Amino acid sequence: MEVRFPSDERPPGWKIAVLQYVIAASFVCLLVGYWRLQIGQHRQYMDLAERNRIRSLPIIAPRGRILDRDGRVLADNFPAFSVLLLRESASTLSPERVAGIARGLQLDPDELRHTLERTASLPRFQPVLLKQSATLEDLSFLESHLVEYPELYLIQVQQRLYPKHQMAAALLGYVGEVPEEMIAKADSNYKPGDVVGKFGVEGEYNQVLSGQDGMRRVVVNSRGQEVGILKTLDAHPGNDLRLTIDMDLQMAAEASLGERPGAVVALDPRTGEVLVMVSHPSFDPNDFAKRIDPKEWTQLMSDPMKPLMNKSIQAQLAPGSVFKIVMASAALETGTVKPDYTMQCAGSVTIYGHLYHDWVFEKHRGHGSVDVHKAIRESCDVYFYTMGKMLGIDKIDYFAKGLGLGARTGIDLPSEAPGLIPSPEWVQRLFKHKWYAGETISVAIGQGADLVTPLQLANTIGGIAMGGVFHRPHVAFQDQLRALGENPPDISPHDFPLSAETVEAVKSGMWAVVNEGGGTGGSARCPGIDISGKTGTAQVVSQALRDSAKSSEFKNTAWFVGYAPRDKPEIVVAALVIRGEESYVAAPIARDVIKAYFDKKLGPNKPGDKQMETQVRVLSQLQPAIPPAPPKSVSKQ
Amino acid sequence: MGRRFRTSDIDWFLLGLALAVAAIGVVEIYSTTLHSPLAGQYKKQIYWIVLSCILALIVSRIDYHMILEQTLWLYGGSVLLLGGLLVAGHSIAGTRRWLQFGPMSFQVSEIVKLIIILVVAAYFADRRIKAVTWGDLAKLGIVAGIPAVLVALEPDLGTALTFIPIVAAGVLFAGIRVQHIAVLCLVGILALPVGWHFLRPYQRERLMTFVHPTQNTQSSSYQVTQTKIAIGSGGFWGKGLGKGTQSRLGFIPVSHADSIFAAYAEEQGFVGTLLVLLLYFAMLLRLLDGAQMAPDRAGAFLLVGLAAVLFFQVVINTGMMIGVFPITGIPLPLMSQGGSSLLFTFLGLGLAMSVRARRYVN
Numbered sequence: 001m002e003v004r005f006p007s008d009e010r011p012p013g014w015k016i017a018v019l020q021y022v023i024a025a026s027f028v029c030l031l032v033g034y035w036r037l038q039i040g041q042h043r044q045y046m047d048l049a050e051r052n053r054i055r056s057l058p059i060i061a062p063r064g065r066i067l068d069r070d071g072r073v074l075a076d077n078f079p080a081f082s083v084l085l086l087r088e089s090a091s092t093l094s095p096e097r098v099a100g101i102a103r104g105l106q107l108d109p110d111e112l113r114h115t116l117e118r119t120a121s122l123p124r125f126q127p128v129l130l131k132q133s134a135t136l137e138d139l140s141f142l143e144s145h146l147v148e149y150p151e152l153y154l155i156q157v158q159q160r161l162y163p164k165h166q167m168a169a170a171l172l173g174y175v176g177e178v179p180e181e182m183i184a185k186a187d188s189n190y191k192p193g194d195v196v197g198k199f200g201v202e203g204e205y206n207q208v209l210s211g212q213d214g215m216r217r218v219v220v221n222s223r224g225q226e227v228g229i230l231k232t233l234d235a236h237p238g239n240d241l242r243l244t245i246d247m248d249l250q251m252a253a254e255a256s257l258g259e260r261p262g263a264v265v266a267l268d269p270r271t272g273e274v275l276v277m278v279s280h281p282s283f284d285p286n287d288f289a290k291r292i293d294p295k296e297w298t299q300l301m302s303d304p305m306k307p308l309m310n311k312s313i314q315a316q317l318a319p320g321s322v323f324k325i326v327m328a329s330a331a332l333e334t335g336t337v338k339p340d341y342t343m344q345c346a347g348s349v350t351i352y353g354h355l356y357h358d359w360v361f362e363k364h365r366g367h368g369s370v371d372v373h374k375a376i377r378e379s380c381d382v383y384f385y386t387m388g389k390m391l392g393i394d395k396i397d398y399f400a401k402g403l404g405l406g407a408r409t410g411i412d413l414p415s416e417a418p419g420l421i422p423s424p425e426w427v428q429r430l431f432k433h434k435w436y437a438g439e440t441i442s443v444a445i446g447q448g449a450d451l452v453t454p455l456q457l458a459n460t461i462g463g464i465a466m467g468g469v470f471h472r473p474h475v476a477f478q479d480q481l482r483a484l485g486e487n488p489p490d491i492s493p494h495d496f497p498l499s500a501e502t503v504e505a506v507k508s509g510m511w512a513v514v515n516e517g518g519g520t521g522g523s524a525r526c527p528g529i530d531i532s533g534k535t536g537t538a539q540v541v542s543q544a545l546r547d548s549a550k551s552s553e554f555k556n557t558a559w560f561v562g563y564a565p566r567d568k569p570e571i572v573v574a575a576l577v578i579r580g581e582e583s584y585v586a587a588p589i590a591r592d593v594i595k596a597y598f599d600k601k602l603g604p605n606k607p608g609d610k611q612m613e614t615q616v617r618v619l620s621q622l623q624p625a626i627p628p629a630p631p632k633s634v635s636k637q
Numbered sequence: 638m639g640r641r642f643r644t645s646d647i648d649w650f651l652l653g654l655a656l657a658v659a660a661i662g663v664v665e666i667y668s669t670t671l672h673s674p675l676a677g678q679y680k681k682q683i684y685w686i687v688l689s690c691i692l693a694l695i696v697s698r699i700d701y702h703m704i705l706e707q708t709l710w711l712y713g714g715s716v717l718l719l720g721g722l723l724v725a726g727h728s729i730a731g732t733r734r735w736l737q738f739g740p741m742s743f744q745v746s747e748i749v750k751l752i753i754i755l756v757v758a759a760y761f762a763d764r765r766i767k768a769v770t771w772g773d774l775a776k777l778g779i780v781a782g783i784p785a786v787l788v789a790l791e792p793d794l795g796t797a798l799t800f801i802p803i804v805a806a807g808v809l810f811a812g813i814r815v816q817h818i819a820v821l822c823l824v825g826i827l828a829l830p831v832g833w834h835f836l837r838p839y840q841r842e843r844l845m846t847f848v849h850p851t852q853n854t855q856s857s858s859y860q861v862t863q864t865k866i867a868i869g870s871g872g873f874w875g876k877g878l879g880k881g882t883q884s885r886l887g888f889i890p891v892s893h894a895d896s897i898f899a900a901y902a903e904e905q906g907f908v909g910t911l912l913v914l915l916l917y918f919a920m921l922l923r924l925l926d927g928a929q930m931a932p933d934r935a936g937a938f939l940l941v942g943l944a945a946v947l948f949f950q951v952v953i954n955t956g957m958m959i960g961v962f963p964i965t966g967i968p969l970p971l972m973s974q975g976g977s978s979l980l981f982t983f984l985g986l987g988l989a990m991s992v993r994a995r996r997y998v999n
Contacts (some may be wrong), residue, residue, distance in 0.1 A: 003705050003935070004763045011937035016929045019941065021921060026920050027950050031911065033959045036871040045869025052866060222887035223862075229749045422936055490744040 004156025013599075017545040049555020050126075053219050054230060055086060057151075058127060061211025062158035063493065064238030066172060066201055068247040071274075075172055075202070075285075077158035081134040083142065084153045085116075093151075094259040101149065105131050105139040111429055118180070122620070128179075133159060133290040147223065160195070160289035161352035166544050168250055170279035171475070174288035197254035198288070200310065201475060203414050208484055211238035233329040239484050243475050244273035252596035253278045262558075262577040263311035263454040264519065266593050268463030269572045270564065272471025272491055274411070276573070276593055277455075278576075283630075285564040311576070313416040316451040320536030321379045321520075321583070323446030324561050325506060328372055328401035329464055331387045332502040337485040342371045351389050352438050353416070359537075360384045376509025377519045379535060382447050388444025392436060396443060397423040404460040404497040405452055409525050410474040417457050422449035447539060454574040461571030462560040465507060470499040510534055511566050514587075524562050524587035529598050531591060533562025535583035555579035564594045571597045646994035647697060648927070652690075655971055655986055659686045659979070660970030661913060668894045669884045671902045674735030678893060678974055685976035689983035696987030697994065704988070705935055708752070708759040712780070715749045719787035729778065734791040744977035745798040751988075753781050753800050754942035757807035762935035763856055768812040774821075777804050784946045794840060794967035799946050806945030807938055830916075831974040843964045863888045863901035864958045893967060893974045899958045913972070917951050928987055939992055941964035943985045 007405040026444040038047065059352045060082075066075035074467060098116065102109040131138065134154065140156055160175045163308035191197065199205035214235030219228040233305060253264040253276045255325065260624055266276035275577075287293070300307055309315065331337050348357045358366060367380045388396065400406055406421030416547035420426075422443060424435035442448030452460075463470035479490035510532040513521040520535040536559030558571040558580025563572035575589035663686070667679040696704075717738070722745060724731040735742040760777065781804045789797035833841065867883035870876070879885070884900035885891040892900040902910045921944050928940035947970050954969040956962040968978045 003708070005702055005705075005758050005933045005935050006763055006765070010926060011810075011931060011934065013929060016925050016941075019806075019944070020925055023918065023921050023925075023944075023948055026948070027914055029953055030961075031914060032963060033867065033956070034902065034907060034910045037865060037867050037874055037959055038871055038902065039835075040868050042872040046872065048866045049883055051872035052863075052888055053886050219882075219886070227886065355967075398786065430893075469737065 007290070007355070010503045018516065030313070031133050033468040051276045052220075052414060055218050055220050055226075056083070056127075057153065057216045057218060058155065059136055059214035059216055059235040060157040061213050061232075061235035061314060062237045063175070063211065064209040064240045067240055067242045068245045068250070069242060069275075070247065071245050073163060074168060074243070074245070075162055076161045078161045078292075079130070079158055080159035081139065082129055082155050082157045083131040083134050083138060084155050086127050086151045086153050087124045097164050098147075101130070101152065104145060104149070105134075105138050107131060110351065114289070116194070118627040119396060122191060126191060127153065132157075132177075143237050150223075150482050160286070161283045162289075162552050163342070164247075165256055165284045165286060166282035168245065168277060168620045169200075169282045169285050169310070170308070171200050171245070171277040172285060173204075174198055176287035176288050176292070196591035199308070199415075201241065202411060204412055205241050205476060206304045208241055208481070209238045210365070212236040238547075242477060242480055244268075244275065244477060245277065245475060245598075246275045246597075247594050248600055249276045249593055250278065250599050252276075253575075254280075255576070255591035258539065259304045260585075261311075261584075262314060262575070262579065262580065262589075264573065264575050264589055264593060265312045265454045265458045266571055266597070267455075267462050267473055269456050269466045269471070269569045272493075273474045273477075274455075274473050274475045275571060275597070277310070277312045277475070279315075281307045283307040285442065305578075306569075308463065308578075310413065310415070311454065311578075313413055313453050313455045314332050315412060315576070315578070316419050316453055317557050317576070317578075318448070318450050318538035319446040319452040319457055320538035320557065320559055321446055322457055322534045322536035322561050323444075323452075324376060324379060324384050324412045325402050325446055325464060325467065325510065325534050326400050326405065327391070327396065327402065328376055328388050328506050328509065329502055330391055331500060332372065332397055332505055333498055334391065334397075334398070336387065336390050339372050339501065342369055343383060343386060344368065345370045345380050347382070348369070349382045351385055351441055352436055354441075356381070356441055358387050364540075373512060373519075373561060376506065377512035377516055379513075379520045384444045385441050388440045389437075389556075391444075393424060393440045393443065396440065397421055400450075403468075404463055404494075404496075405450075405456055409455055409459050409473050410489060411455060412476055416455070419453055420449060436517045444463050446536060449546050457559065457561050458572050458574035461510075462563055462569060464498065464503065464570045465505045465510075465532070465572065468496045499593075507532060507566065510563075514562065520578060520583060521560060521562070524560060524591040526591050529564050529566045529594060530566040531562050531594055532566050533560055533587065533590060535560050535585075535587060537581075537583045555568045555581045558583045558586040560590045562587070562590040562594060564598070570601075604634065645692065646990070648923070648990045648993050651920060651923045651927075651986060651989065651993075652693075652915050654923065655983065656686070656690070658913060658920075658971040661901070661916075662969075662974070664878070664894045665897055665904070665972065666903045667973050668879045668904060669881070669897070671879060672885075675893060681976070682974050682979070684978050685979045686983075687978045689976075692980070692985040693987030693990070696984055697990035699991060700706075700743070700995070701936060701939060701988055701991040704991075705759045705815070705939075707756045707761075711752050711754055715745065715752050716784055716787065718745050719749065719784055723787060724792055732791050732793060734788075734793050734796075741976065743980075744796075744975075746784075746791070746793055746976035747932070747981040748800055749784050749788065749986075750796070750803070751984055753784065753803050754779055754939060754946065754985070754988075757803055757942050758938035759936050761807060761811050761938050764811070764935070766812065766816045769808050769817070773811075774808065774817070777808065789834060792837065794836075794965065798965065799949060799967065802940045802945040802949035804972065806941050810938060810941045827930050856997060860890055860896075860964055861960045863890075864896055865960055867899045867903040868959060871903040871906045871909075873907045875902070875904050875909055878904055880904060895954065895968055895973055896958065897973050898969050901972070902958070914955070917947075921948055921951075925987055927993040927996070931992050932995050936992035936995065940989055942991055947982070947985070 011368055042331050062077045068074055098113060099109055102112045127543060142152055158439060177192045178196045182188055183190045197203045204305050212235065215233040219225045219230060221227050249266060257264055257278055257280050259281050262274055264278040276487045287296055302307040332339060337602055344594055346356060347361040347365035348355055367378050370380050370383045400421040406418045406419055408418045427435050439448055443450055459470060459473055471493045474491055478488045478491060513535065514531050515518040521533050524531050524533055538557040558577040560583060561574045563569040571595045573590040573596055575586040577586045580586055651789050657772050663679050663682050666682055670676050670678050734744050734746055736745050781800050785797045785800045854954050863883060867881065867889050881900055881903035883903050889896045891901050924944040928937040931937040931940060950967055950970050953962050953967050957964050968975055970978060970982045
């Protein structure tokens, strides 16, 4: 190509100048832009850069274990995975992303949206728990969508495990996501998704059992991989809690009660330590450790036998003839009758113009000549009708309450029921009518408005057998709680002194119940062990259960409260079989528990015991390896 | 022509500016690729700088008129090469823009930029007019359009776009009527939907991101969000060499290549930004100064074309880092890692020195 280069023309200077100005102006604009970012908005972008690279990840503190008195594990943990939503880098999630996450993690989209709304006001550095107990599918979803959903994070957690499933479930309680009203409390440092104990020991001693979550601040790269750690705040595991429960006895009681609805409570009357607490039907608290299936929940809630209720402390039922022990104590202690006072029982008696039958009346015979010993042994109604008339409601009320009925025992478990001992004031207040003297007669044999819990009965009978010394029942050891910086409830014994004669007369009667011919509790007899006790058959189901039970199922409540040995009681057991019909069905349960107690205590050459001791020692050596949680700021009342 | 070579013919000022920017680039490449699989890239960059610099000095000794006379051959050859690449070139990372020379690979499109500059300069060398005609515009459009389409098909839209400022600067410098500009703008606007149709999905997404920056933080606007965070967090003095978290932790994609200025601004702050922009500014003014003193129209058009394309690349690249322009694959001349871009820039500067060496000296 021929190109000619005439050199007779200078390029126009003004055009060059224009170009120069255009360039200068552009550069000024650029500099202004950079100035605004680098100086004007520096702080904001610095913040974003830090958030980009720094992630705060929680380290979930394992919850303390719950052990029985020998250190055997009742509630444990096992490693599981939870899916967290990290909100530091991500802006508000678009609806499509939320839907995508819900699909990937198989969550209910509405529930997920609700969770996100609920947690929207939290500081952004706090991750949100999206899913507990992630499944294998969840893990592979996260693995394959790392880049797509960098805000999802998998964290290892310790999930609650109840190795014995239904055993002592109502006592132990369960854990679950912290309820919103607890988060809302002013002094709460809970955040949504935290796990708390909700019921039973888990609920009562949540402060002891729950640890303090730690935090890890890590540097991550753009793919979300950790490339360094900035700061680690260690998690403090929760404290192990040793209960007074004896798993051997608990298992014996569970087995003995079997499938029947009811409850068994065993106490050491010398200390108030609860050795056994059974409530049937039970439930599996493991179902609650992960989010419980709504269907399962509805089923548990609608079951007329209320599996979630701890019947040992919440079932309020008429004590039936067991109440006669309170009556006998009151009659003797007030001097109303002497132990040798004898009366005739013809199978019925007319008081205040009303005919009262004895329970043996249907068999067309009476008890004949009856003193207090025989009256207790054979559970003679006529004798105690008469005592009721002679004592009057005020004295009965005074003694019943003094002996531990009609009020909560103060056990360290939530939702204990108070029971009820009727008094004229109570009737006046509630029913706005005067006390009918006839009502006293029903109360005297443990019917009428009397309501007790199995725990109360065990406490009362144990206390009477101890001569009027009542220890507040408890499931956690006081010295252990104090060592953990807790403020345990006062368990100093409460005295309601009874004279030696009274106690001797009543105890001799209770011994006869089990061990003498004609005793109503012969089925509790056990060779070699001095079991005493009292049977009871209550004709009315409790108000609470009546509401839900079908009328055809109004069977009698069977009670047996027994203790051993006769002179220095070490264990008192209250056995309740709801709809048990006859009291002799309850007596063997108490016997089995007491037998298990003495088998374990006295059993010669039992290798199991030795083994257990070693186990306890090993456990107590292991204990210090777990750093104790720092003292809690919120003290427990 | 046929003059003896003197050291004063070399534009030491221009060369010094270029080497300073290139050196800063090397340091930043070193910093941002340290401890990454790309560590060591800075050495490759140094080799390319040395090679390009030597070639630039050689070119500066050649009379640019001799080169302009070969424009037709160079143009024809480059179009054939681009076409051949599309047909037979093997694909690297989904594009066919690389020509392999033993261990070296090379982007043909970068050199085509230089050839377009030559074409425009040759076209206006003897065309002494007050304003270009529709015929001029059509001819230039076709001549620059053919390689531009071929490059865009590689696909390398960014480089294809750099042809526009070359032609535009030539036309403006030659003179154009306001009516023509208005018509061209109108046609451009009307062509937008057609152009949209030809864009690839990722290119559309980038454009959409540019229009609605906050729509999606995670994917398409991710890049510009992250470069802005890098630049803004750099502050006045910067985080210091090797301490840019955004670039080091991989939040800025291709922080050693197209996005090098973001990594640089993060580590060196506004002070560093100012320094580099001033260096570029000085270079551009020097080139325009050379155009002012060029012995003929051809030389002036050469320098204006080169200045235009460098200006375009600097402004678009640094502008897209702060979200002023949509993200396109346009490297920052002299700083971004990459031999082809360096070679183009230095060869261009060599030409500029050749023009300057033949300036009128009063």
